[in-house]
Amino acid sequence: MxxxxxxxxxxxxxxxxxxxxxxxxxxxxxxxxxxxxxxxxxxxxxxxxxxxxxxxxxxxxxxxxxxxxxxxxxxxxxxxxxxxxxxxxxxxxxxxxxxxxxxxxxxxxxxxxxxxxxxxxxxxxxxxxxxxxxxxxxxxxxxxxxxxxxxxxxxxxxxxxxxxxxxxSTTARRAHRERLVNYLRGRSDELDDDSRRRLETNPLRILDSKNPAMRALIDGAPLFSEYxxxxxxxxxxxxxxxxxxxxxxxxxxxxxxxxxxxxxxxxxxxxxxxxxxxxxxxxxxxxxxxxxxxxxxxxxxxxxxxxxxxxxxxxxxxGDSLLLRGPRAYLALVGLQAEQYSLLFAERLRNRLPGLRLTVNCGGGSIKSQMKRADKSGADIALVLGDEEMQNKQIGVKFLRLDRQQERVDQDEIDRYLKQELTF
RNA sequence: GUGGACGUAGCUCAGUCGGUAGAGUCCCGGAUUGUGAUUCCGGUUGUCGCGGGUUCAAGCCCCGUCGUCCACCCCA
Missing domain, CATH: 3.30.930.10 (Bira Bifunctional Protein; Domain 2)
Structure with a gap:
């Protein structure tokens, strides 16, 4: 690893x-x-x-x-x-x-x-x-x-x-820098190692030093404002x-x-x-x-x-991100027939509800584990498509975040239903 | 570039005096033949960062090395 x-x-x-x-x-x-x-x-x-x-x-x-x-x-x-x-x-x-x-x-x-x-x-x-x-x-x-x-x-x-x-201005800056370097050179015995090095490279930075021992020296240094x-x-x-x-x-x-x-x-x-x-x-x-x-x-x-x-x-x-996002749905599948139909069904639903974030279960798994995945995905609802729903041209709707009875809705009605119930 | 702390399962971590590698979580299955989040049962998961040394024996001690984090420096 x-x-x-x-x-x-x-x-x-x-x-x-x-x-x-x-x-x-x-x-x-x-x-x-x-x-x-x-x-x-x-x-x-x-x-x-x-x-x-x-x-x-x-x-x-x-x-x-x-x-x-x-x-x-x-x-x-x-x-x-x-x-x-x-x-x-x-x-x-x-x-x-x-x-x-x-x-x-x-x-x-x-x-x-x-x-x-x-x-x-x-x-x-x-x-x-x-x-x-x-x-x-x-x-x-x-x-x-x-x-x-x-x-x-x-x-x-x-x-x-x-x-x-x-x-x-650039010229004022240059004048200030010259005075500053002179001032610091005159008291170079008070400079710490870092500052002595900066005297040659970037003397302005000395003013920014975090070393408390340099406080008095810095306080006495010429300021930009004077120039x-x-x-x-x-x-x-x-x-x-x-x-x-x-x-x-x-x-x-x-x-x-x-x-x-x-x-x-x-x-x-x-x-x-x-x-x-x-x-x-x-x-x-x-x-x-x-x-x-x-x-x-x-x-x-x-x-x-x-x-x-x-x-x-x-x-x-x-704290938590307050992103405004469309609601999530997870489509769980039971049986071969439902699995074969699921992707087509999901495509049609996405056409009608572009704001819905719809995840289709892939890779099998028991209905139990599919529901677990739905929960983990953060989905607001699980849509369940099984043999019975296939027969009746319906789909199960389970609300994962609400204390609410599971329902069955006609497949033709599902977009209208979701639009109303999820308010988006 | 300099200094300090830390490296054990996918993740969070425990590991006593040197004596056979642990827990929680996660994942999978079942209890419940089609229903998550709670509960119970079972299962999978390891180059203890890497290399060397000491020792009958090293996750543990020593040396080196790599990595991560934090600070210095510097900067957004």
């Missing part, structure tokens, strides 16, 4: 016990996103490695040690996408969709990062991404935040909190007041940093404390320089990604 082939580490099978939750999340997101006029894109899972190196940042952890990269047969270096924005922008430019235009896109699917798996973090994980292009000003950021808030409402998720920050230009300050203020007006609670986190290099101005995360160490369920922000960086003309951009695996876990923790 254990000698058999197992799934690749960190790449999970999603089984029938879980798929209803996935469908619920995907349906809700699709519904909301379409209600805001966003259009779907379907993008490749593989891109040229160079794309991610240039957009995410050469020295980020993702590019340095987390990408699934291999050579194609012709020698091109390809990479399984570790995130979606880069591919989306690439496609937009390649097909001329971003040239002097305003666009609202969404896409979804698996992403891949070679990290050590733990709760809420897998090597193949799933995101739905939302991206908007060609819109300067804070309006589009507010639109995205309101969309995400609506998605949580639609799913019935509470307990999520919103953190926001502004990183400022924001007037435009950034105004935009950020506009976003905050719009959130207040819309009744969306938020907290400002001056140390909130995104892991990818291309972010600027407004950034945000929706977080929960119910998922262990991996509490970010949605994150996004602005990336005004990205289109130009990939060879397009300067175009504002903004977007966010939803971590579906984590949202699904939250939904499961919240």
């Amino acid at each position: 254990l000698k058999g082939i197992q799934a690749v580490r960190g790449m999970n099978d999603i089984l029938p016990a879980e798929t209803p939750y996935w469908q619920q999340v995907e349906d809700a997101v699709r519904e909301v996103v379409q209600a805001y006029g966003y259009e779907e894109l379907r993008l490749p899972l593989l891109e040229k490695t160079e794309l991610f190196k240039r957009t995410i940042g050469e020295v980020t952890d993702i590019v340095e040690k987390e990408m699934y990269t291999f050579d194609d047969r012709n020698g091109d270096s390809l990479t399984l996408r570790p995130e979606g924005t880069a591919g989306c922008v690439r496609a937009g430019i390649e097909h001329g969709l971003l040239y002097n235009q305003v666009q609202r896109f969404w896409y979804g699917g698996p992403m891949f990062r070679h990290e050590r798996p733990q709760q809420g973090r897998y090597r193949q994980f799933h995101q739905i991404g939302v991206e908007a292009f060609g819109m300067a000003g804070p309006g589009i950021d507010v639109e995205h935040l309101l969309m995400t808030a609506r998605i949580w409402r639609r799913l019935g998720l509470d307990g999520l909190s919103l953190q926001i920050n502004s990183l400022g 924001l230009e007037e435009q950034s300050l105004n935009d950020f203020a506009a976003i905050k007041s719009a959130l207040t007006d819309a009744g969306v609670a938020y907290s400002e986190n001056p140390r909130l940093v995104r892991g990818l290099d291309y972010y600027n101005e407004t950034v945000y995360e929706w977080v929960t404390d119910q998922l262990g160490a991996q509490g970010t369920v949605c994150a996004g922000g602005r990336y005004d320089g990205l289109v130009e960086q990939l060879g397009g003309k300067p175009t504002p951009g903004a977007g966010f990604a939803l971590g579906l695996d984590r949202i699904v876990t939250l939904l499961q923790q919240a």
